[in-house]
Amino acid sequence: MADDKSKHDAEHAEGHGKREPSYLVAQRGLKSWLFTIDHKRLGLMYLGSTLLFFFVGGVAAILFRTELLTPAGDFIPWLLSHLPTALGGTGGDVEAAVAQSATTYNKLFTVHGAVMVFLVIIPAVPGSLGNFLLPLMLGAKDVAFPRLNLLSFWVYTLGACFFLYTLFAGGLDTGWTFYTPYSSTTGTAVVSALFGAFILGFSSILTGLNFMVTIHKMRAPGMTWNRMPLFCWSIYATAVIQVLATPVLAITLLLLVVERTLNIGIFDPAMGGDPVLFQHFFWFYSHPAVYIMILPGFGIISELVAVHSRKHIFGYKAIALSSVAIAIISFIVWGHHMFVSGQSELAAIVFSFLTFAVAVPTAIKVFSWVATLYKGSIQFNTPMLYALMFLFTFSIGGLTGVFLGTLSVDVHLHDTYFVVAHFHYVMMGGTIIAFIGGLHHWWPKMTGRTYSVWQSKWAALLVFIGFNMTFFNQFVLGQQGMPRRYYTYVPQFQQQHMMSTIGSYILFLGLLWIAIYLLASLRRSAAPKEPLPDNTWGGASLEWSTQTPPIEHNFHGQPRVDTDPYNFPQIDRTGEVDHH
Amino acid sequence: MSTDHESPKAHRPEGAHEPHAFFAHHFNTPDQQAGAAKLGMWVFLSTEILMFSGLFLAYFIVRMFYPDMVLAAHEHLNKTAGGINTVVLITSSVTMALAVRAAQVGNTPAIKRNLLLTIMFAGVFMVVKYFEYTAKFEHGMLPGKYYTAFEHGYYIPGNPHIFFAVYFCMTGLHGIHVLVGIGVLTWVYIRASKGHFGPNYYTPVENVGLYWHLVDLIWIFLFPLLYLVR
Numbered sequence: 151m152a153d154d155k156s157k158h159d160a161e162h163a164e165g166h167g168k169r170e171p172s173y174l175v176a177q178r179g180l181k182s183w184l185f186t187i188d189h190k191r192l193g194l195m196y197l198g199s200t201l202l203f204f205f206v207g208g209v210a211a212i213l214f215r216t217e218l219l220t221p222a223g224d225f226i227p228w229l230l231s232h233l234p235t236a237l238g239g240t241g242g243d244v245e246a247a248v249a250q251s252a253t254t255y256n257k258l259f260t261v262h263g264a265v266m267v268f269l270v271i272i273p274a275v276p277g278s279l280g281n282f283l284l285p286l287m288l289g290a291k292d293v294a295f296p297r298l299n300l301l302s303f304w305v306y307t308l309g310a311c312f313f314l315y316t317l318f319a320g321g322l323d324t325g326w327t328f329y330t331p332y333s334s335t336t337g338t339a340v341v342s343a344l345f346g347a348f349i350l351g352f353s354s355i356l357t358g359l360n361f362m363v364t365i366h367k368m369r370a371p372g373m374t375w376n377r378m379p380l381f382c383w384s385i386y387a388t389a390v391i392q393v394l395a396t397p398v399l400a401i402t403l404l405l406l407v408v409e410r411t412l413n414i415g416i417f418d419p420a421m422g423g424d425p426v427l428f429q430h431f432f433w434f435y436s437h438p439a440v441y442i443m444i445l446p447g448f449g450i451i452s453e454l455v456a457v458h459s460r461k462h463i464f465g466y467k468a469i470a471l472s473s474v475a476i477a478i479i480s481f482i483v484w485g486h487h488m489f490v491s492g493q494s495e496l497a498a499i500v501f502s503f504l505t506f507a508v509a510v511p512t513a514i515k516v517f518s519w520v521a522t523l524y525k526g527s528i529q530f531n532t533p534m535l536y537a538l539m540f541l542f543t544f545s546i547g548g549l550t551g552v553f554l555g556t557l558s559v560d561v562h563l564h565d566t567y568f569v570v571a572h573f574h575y576v577m578m579g580g581t582i583i584a585f586i587g588g589l590h591h592w593w594p595k596m597t598g599r600t601y602s603v604w605q606s607k608w609a610a611l612l613v614f615i616g617f618n619m620t621f622f623n624q625f626v627l628g629q630q631g632m633p634r635r636y637y638t639y640v641p642q643f644q645q646q647h648m649m650s651t652i653g654s655y656i657l658f659l660g661l662l663w664i665a666i667y668l669l670a671s672l673r674r675s676a677a678p679k680e681p682l683p684d685n686t687w688g689g690a691s692l693e694w695s696t697q698t699p700p701i702e703h704n705f706h707g708q709p710r711v712d713t714d715p716y717n718f719p720q721i722d723r724t725g726e727v728d729h730h
Numbered sequence: 731m732s733t734d735h736e737s738p739k740a741h742r743p744e745g746a747h748e749p750h751a752f753f754a755h756h757f758n759t760p761d762q763q764a765g766a767a768k769l770g771m772w773v774f775l776s777t778e779i780l781m782f783s784g785l786f787l788a789y790f791i792v793r794m795f796y797p798d799m800v801l802a803a804h805e806h807l808n809k810t811a812g813g814i815n816t817v818v819l820i821t822s823s824v825t826m827a828l829a830v831r832a833a834q835v836g837n838t839p840a841i842k843r844n845l846l847l848t849i850m851f852a853g854v855f856m857v858v859k860y861f862e863y864t865a866k867f868e869h870g871m872l873p874g875k876y877y878t879a880f881e882h883g884y885y886i887p888g889n890p891h892i893f894f895a896v897y898f899c900m901t902g903l904h905g906i907h908v909l910v911g912i913g914v915l916t917w918v919y920i921r922a923s924k925g926h927f928g929p930n931y932y933t934p935v936e937n938v939g940l941y942w943h944l945v946d947l948i949w950i951f952l953f954p955l956l957y958l959v960r
Contacts, residue, residue, distance in 0.1 A: 290756070291755070291756035292756040294766040294770065295766070295770060296754075296756065298770075355777055359770055359773045359774060359777070360770075362769075362773055363766050363769050363770045363773065364766075366766075366769055367762055367765055367766040367769060368756075368757075368762075368766070393773055393776065393777055394776065394777070394780060395780075396777070397777040397778070397780035397781035397783075397784070398780055398781070398783070398784050400781055400784075401781045401782075401784030401785055402784060404899075404903075405784070405785075405788065405899065408873070408874075408895070408899060409874075412873045412874035412875060412876060412895065413874040413875040414873045414874035414891065414892065414895030414896075414899075415874060415889060415891055415892040415895060416788055416792070416892065416895065416896075421874065421875075421889070421891070421892070422795075422796070422889040422891075422892055423892070424791065424795070427788075427791055431784060431787075703756075708758070
């Protein structure tokens with residue numbers, strides 16, 4: 151093959167026999183982790199924190215899904231009356247528990263939404279896999295600004311502390327969207343939550359800035375833009391949105407803080423302000439933010455699909471540029487969140503059209519992935535199972551988005567479970583599924599450990615069944631008129647709600663199982679007898695050319711690149727990787 | 731070549747220029763490091779512009795909703811003070827540019843002198859701002875629910891509490907940026923005193939300069955929009 155000539159020349163020169171200590175053990179002690187500027191260690195720290203908050207948000211979801219098992223509204227009162235007051239319960243006072251139950255339900259779905267959006271989905275993939283992989287894939291020693299990288303992790307932690315404080319200071323009941331005038335008048339801890347989101351925004355900006363500069367300036371010799379792995383392209387598009395949209399969120403949240411504390415009258419109609427102006431401000435960030443959430447997932451899928459079907463990615467440039475196209479269009483579609491909030495008909499028509507336009511670059515990606523699979527040598531490794539799952543669930547999520555972008559249909563579906571199902575198919579069925587797939591793909595590279603294959607495949611099945619069972623019939627529920635964010639409902643919906651709740655339990659168990667076997671693989675006793683091979687799956691991008699787990703400075707010498715990252719070594723029909 | 735720094739660090743990649751004392755190991759060449767820092771600064775400045783753009787948008791919406799109120803309320807801003815501050819900031823941008831030039835040619839006394847002048851102008855700006863704010867406080871021209879100007883004999887029709895909210899938000903956020911500017915200018919001054927900068931390495935001076943020009947530029951827009959509405 152043409153590609154094995156000089157691609158890994160640095161590695162070949164050093165030879166395979168000699169192993170240096172990996173980044174995991176190069177330095178020891180708690181301080182060497184807390185104040186590390188190594189992008190790989192920071193990636194692991196982001197991974198741990200985002201997964202922890204994924205668990206917190208998940209528990210909140212399980213609690214309110216349990217409430218929705220029946221229309222009686224009896225679970226939360228039961229829960230509250232059995233909790234001691236220190237934990238937010240009423241300590242046996244049943245009447246007080248009943249009185250608080252609706253508000254508690256509001257707080258639970260707000261915690262779920264706010265934690266999942268601000269603490270999990272936005273930072274998860276860029277923070278963990280992005281940090282870990284970007285310099286490795288580019289052939290660099292680190293990101294451009296390693297200390298800034300550490301700072302953005304600690305800013306993230308500070309923001310998370312504000313969110314945790316919010317939880318213990320009476321919670322938040324505005325929904326993650328903070329719509330005015332409710333958010334400027336409700337008695338819950340809105341200001342600390344706003345500051346939390348504000349601070350997390352800075353973490354996101356700093357990460358995006360760092361990645362942008364890294365991609366521009368830190369590529370290895372020979373790594374042209376069109377030789378970058380597609381994951382890097384998607385991280386680049388994400389970074390552009392992070393940098394250009396998040397400042398607007400910052401100023402929005404700041405204005406809302408001022409509105410709440412000084413009643414300045416920008417958003418509050420009672421003081422002469424305009425609540426729809428808040429929605430414009432908010433969605434000018436938060437719609438692009440949806441693509442901050444999904445674009446890194448696209449990048450992961452591009453890698454997974456190509457590597458595990460052992461075939462050159464179809465339409466490299468189309469996939470790369472469609473990421474950029476999505477980033478650009480994402481800035482001019484925010485008005486589709488306000489079709490029923492009072493905006494001019496012309497604006498609604500234009501926003502509706504632009505919303506449909508997003509479907510074009512997105513479809514280019516999906517078709518390219520499917521075309522990559524065509525006549526590929528598909529191996530059903532666990533990461534590939536998630537990639538295939540993604541194609542299925544994300545397509546449903548994407549297509550139902552077109553329903554919601556249609557003006558007349560949106561009037562019917564607005565604020566129903568249809569919307570809930572749509573964005574869970576995109577966020578959970580898209581980003582989180584891709585994230586879990588990516589985690590399984592790069593887990594050996596990151597940790598030097600392997601997980602149980604059979605367990606991972608069964609857990610993947612549980613996740614798939616649980617996810618679809620939870621959310622698919624919510625499309626039907628929403629179409630039949632079940633509004634979102636209600637803690638009780640008319641009895642005719644009970645069967646579907648029950649199915650959804652049972653599905654959420656299955657999903658939760660599946661995710662818990664993944665956590666268990668991944669954590670189990672980290673035990674001392676689970677350490678492999680011999681170091682894992684450098685190239686777990688036969689990938690051709692640079693991260694597979696270095697030691698597993700990588701050494702502190704990533705590569706022995708400066709890698710040079712003279713081919714694109716999807717020229718795989720000759721396909722071996724036995725499924726074994728050709729190591730030359 | 732500059733003569734005023736210590737010997738370069740040990741990690742020297744082959745074929746690179748003579749690395750300066752602040753060369754970070756993860757870059758291949760000092761040029762790459764300087765380019766990265768400058769690009770990072772420009773990207774950061776774009777986030778600043780977008781953050782302020784939210785406030786400018788709020789300003790225009792308020793002005794569109796209540797044109798008469800904005801017109802009447804802005805008469806109570808002190809045009810002389812605002813004008814003086816505009817001249818002060820533009821002058822400080824000149825001294826900043828001179829400091830960057832001095833760093834490029836390795837003239838440390840000139841860097842220090844010009845940085846000191848820039849810090850001084852920034853201080854003058856804040857002092858003038860202080861007197862402006864104090865006057866507004868005394869007249870009850872405060873944002874939102876704290877607006878009590880009518881108790882002090884000023885009657886402005888409409889919703890002037892919104893105008894003063896916008897005024898304080900915009901000039902307040904800008905003022906915070908001036909204070910941060912004083913901080914980073916002092917940091918660069920201290921580093922200049924230690925002789926860190928010369929023709930090979932002046933990125934911090936240049937980047938702080940870019941930041942300072944942006945702070946100046948934002949004021950150039952704030953001044954006419956708030957003080958010279960007509």
